[in-house]
Amino acid sequence: MSNDPDLVALGQTIRQLRKAQELTQEELAFRSGLHVNYIGGIERGERNVGVKALFSLARGLDVQPSELFSSVTE
């Protein structure tokens, strides 16, 4: 578990992008080749996700990787 605010912000952005396309977690899992439980953990900000998985998510969401970080500011 993690309450890292950056991870939470990243996960919320991914969830928003997914819902904006009316995709379920299962559908995004299929499109990105990741396990549905892993996607749930990412969306909740519990996973220090590696960039390879992020690139897969970006492809599954049909967005640029940089867009996943639009709400994360340092």
Added chain:
Amino acid sequence: MSNDPDLVALGQTIRQLRKAQELTQEELAFRSGLHVNYIGGIERGERNVGVKALFSLARGLDVQPSELFSSVTE
């Protein structure tokens, strides 16, 4: 080792941002709290770096995390 083109593009962007600020890998390591060898591996595209380390790098480079992905397109 990895030749993943997305990881290579990410590493090249990080190297460019570091050099634009005339920072050595050692200086960036100090500023971001990461090991210098790890930064070398990231810049060469050999590391499936986690987002927490990316957030640390963004802070060390004084850029937004999204900027690290400016050259990675899916």
